[in-house]
Amino acid sequence: MFDFHPSDLATTEHPNSKYYWQSERAKCCITVPDTAFWDSDDFSIRFSQYAPDNRIICTDLFNPTRETIAPTTSDFIHVDMPIRRENGKVVRLDNAGKILNAVFDLIDAHSWSFPRSRPDKPYILEPAAILLEDDFKTMIKSVDDGNCIYISVGTAGTLLAKRIGIDVAGEFVVKHYHTDSNTQDDTSLDSFVSPDLSYCEGRKIVVIDDLISSGRTASEIIKTLQKGDFSQIYFFSLYRTICSQEVPLDFGDGVVIQSHIPISNAYWTYGRGFDLTDEDSRSLKDIYACTKHWDWETPKDIEHLMRVFGSRYRFEDYEPI
Numbered sequence: 472m473f474d475f476h477p478s479d480l481a482t483t484e485h486p487n488s489k490y491y492w493q494s495e496r497a498k499c500c501i502t503v504p505d506t507a508f509w510d511s512d513d514f515s516i517r518f519s520q521y522a523p524d525n526r527i528i529c530t531d532l533f534n535p536t537r538e539t540i541a542p543t544t545s546d547f548i549h550v551d552m553p554i555r556r557e558n559g560k561v562v563r564l565d566n567a568g569k570i571l572n573a574v575f576d577l578i579d580a581h582s583w584s585f586p587r588s589r590p591d592k593p594y595i596l597e598p599a600a601i602l603l604e605d606d607f608k609t610m611i612k613s614v615d616d617g618n619c620i621y622i623s624v625g626t627a628g629t630l631l632a633k634r635i636g637i638d639v640a641g642e643f644v645v646k647h648y649h650t651d652s653n654t655q656d657d658t659s660l661d662s663f664v665s666p667d668l669s670y671c672e673g674r675k676i677v678v679i680d681d682l683i684s685s686g687r688t689a690s691e692i693i694k695t696l697q698k699g700d701f702s703q704i705y706f707f708s709l710y711r712t713i714c715s716q717e718v719p720l721d722f723g724d725g726v727v728i729q730s731h732i733p734i735s736n737a738y739w740t741y742g743r744g745f746d747l748t749d750e751d752s753r754s755l756k757d758i759y760a761c762t763k764h765w766d767w768e769t770p771k772d773i774e775h776l777m778r779v780f781g782s783r784y785r786f787e788d789y790e791p792i
Contacts, residue, residue: 476737476762478502479714480547481519487717488517491574493737493762494773497789498523499782501574505717508581512556516574518780522546523788550780554578568775570768593742593757600743600758607709607731608635611677614705614727620671624680624688627744630753631709632679634743639679641668643692672700680708681744683730685717693722703727712736737762 477500478490485502493500498521507514525546555562561575595603611621623629623639632639668676676696683689689706696704704726711730720728734740739762742755774786 476500476735477519477521478737479735481517481549482736483714484519484547484549485517489715490737491577492570494768495762496770496791497773497777497784497786498525499773499777501571503574503578507554507578513553514556515551515553518550518552518776518782520548520777520782520784522548523784523790548783550782552780564779566779568779569772570776571779594738594740594760595758597743597756603732604631604635604709607707608637610729610731611635611637611679611705611707614675614677614703616675618702619675619677620668621677621679622668624678624692626753627681627746628679630744631681637679640671643678643695645688645692668696668699673702675703675705676701677705677707680706681710682740683708683711683720683728684715684736686720687718689720689728690718693720693726693728697722697726705729707731710734710740712738734760 476493476495477498478493481493481500481502482488482490485504487506488502488504490500490502500519502517502519504514504516507516560579563572563575567575621632621637621639622641622643623632624643625645629639629642676699678692678696680689689708693704693706704722706726706728708730710732711734713733713736715736722728738760740758740760741752742758744753745758746753770786777784777786
C-alpha cells in the first residue's frame with residue numbers, strides 16, 4: 472500500500488496551508504493558506520498539478536523508510552490566484568465553476584472540512600493494525616526503566632494505550648474540533664492536564680498519542696509539561712501525517728518526539744479510536760481512510776477547473792487510476 476498524493480507535495484510547497492480538494496485522476500489539488508481566516512482581506516489560493524506522465528508514489532506504508540519514487544517540483548506546476556474578501560465574503564469570479572465555488576463556500580464558512588466519502592475497503596486491516604500497535608508498544612517500553620509515568624492524549628490516545636496494555640496516569644483533554652460545524656481549528660487549541668501531575672516530578676513522562684499532524688497539539692502539551700520538573704519528556708505517536716507539520720517541534724535534549732507509521736496528509740482516518748464524524752466510527756476494528764473530496768465532481772467539472780487556472784494539460788491526458 473502506498474500513501475502519497477498530490478496534496479502531500481502541494482502542502483509542502485505551499486507552507487502553512489491546507490488542501491481543500493484534489494483529484495487523484497488529474498493529479499491536481501487546491502490549497503488555501505491558513506492566513507485566509509485571520510489576516511487581511513487579500514490572499515491567494517493555489518492550484519497545483521503533476522505532469523500526466525509523472526507517477527505519484529513515494530512511500531510504502533509498511534516499509535516507511537523505503538522511497539520508491541522521489542517526486543521533483545519540476546514536474547509540478549503551481550498557479551496562484553489572488554482572492555479578495557469584502558464584508559466577510561469571498562468576491563466570486565465569473566464562471567468559476569462548481570468546484571471552485573464550493574471551495575469559496577468553505578472559506579466563507581471558516582471551515583476546511585467537507586463531506587468525505589466512506590471507503591468500501593479498510594485502509595489497514597485489524598491483524599496488520601495489531602502488529603503495528605505491538606511494534607509501537609515495543610518502542611514505548613524501550614524507554615521504561617521503572618521510573619516512567621504514562622499519559623494519553625484525548626479519547627483516541629487513551630483507547631490506543633488500553634489496546635496495547637499500558638495503564639495511563641492521566642489524559643490530556645484536547646479541544647480543537649467544533650462538533651457543531653464539523654470543523655477543526657488548530658489555531659484555537661485548548662489543552663489541559665487531568666489529573667494533576669505535580670506528584671510525578673523528577674520522573675520520566677511518556678505521552679501516548681494516536682497521530683501527529685500539524686504538530687500544534689504536541690507542541691502545546693510539551694510546553695505544558697516543560698513547566699514541571701521531569702527528568703525526561705517523551706512524546707510518542709503511532710501515526711504521523713507526512714507533509715502537514717505547521718509548527719516547529721524542536722525542544723532540545725530534554726524532549727524526544729517519535730512517531731511510528733507515516734500516513735498521507737490526504738486522509739481522514741477513522742476506526743480503532745479515530746473518529747470521523749461520530750462516536751461509532753471509533754469502535755471499528757479496522758482503520759479506514761477517506762480522502763477529502765466530493766462525490767459530485769465530474770470530468771467536465773475538473774476540466775473546467777483546470778481551464779480556470781490555465782493548466783497546460785487536459786483531463787483526457789491523464790490515464791484512469
